[in-house]
Amino acid sequence: MHRLTAVFLAGDTKARFHAGDLRRATKVHNRRLYPMLARLLERGWITNGCDEPSSDEPSPQPYYVLTDIGRRELNRP
Template sequence: MRKTHALMQVATELLADPSGKHYGYSLAKRAGVRSGVLYPMLARLVDAGWLTDGWEDPTTIQDRRPPRRYYELTDEGKLRLGGLLEEARSDARFKSLKERWT
């Protein structure tokens, strides 16, 4: 997987809650990544086996909205994204992101 600023930002947010469900819109906001960048990235992470995806149970939705798609880290995803973040910590290209990692 190619290391980009967007991937490092998303990885940071995913690993902040490694066993939780992550919804695209809130993940985009927390990571500061546009949806046009985020959703293709999430699709690649699912294809690589680093994330799984699913749909919210419609019977549990309180307000009138459609079910949301969620993403969860796999064990491999936790290891691989954690490894990428660790490599990025010593990479000068990601110096601007280091304050998010402290």
């Protein structure tokens, strides 16, 4: 979880992270990544959405964004 939250904190306040990018940055397999993302979503520390389909990516690509609450909670000592 530490690696995942570090990636979110390294981004600016509007940074969007796709699951593939998070997986590569953290070197965490999907079986571990998605439960961690679900926990952060439940706590309200991240939100999610989908990019619009494009000619490059025909299916919508989900992304995750750190919330202000999440940034505050994850920056606590």
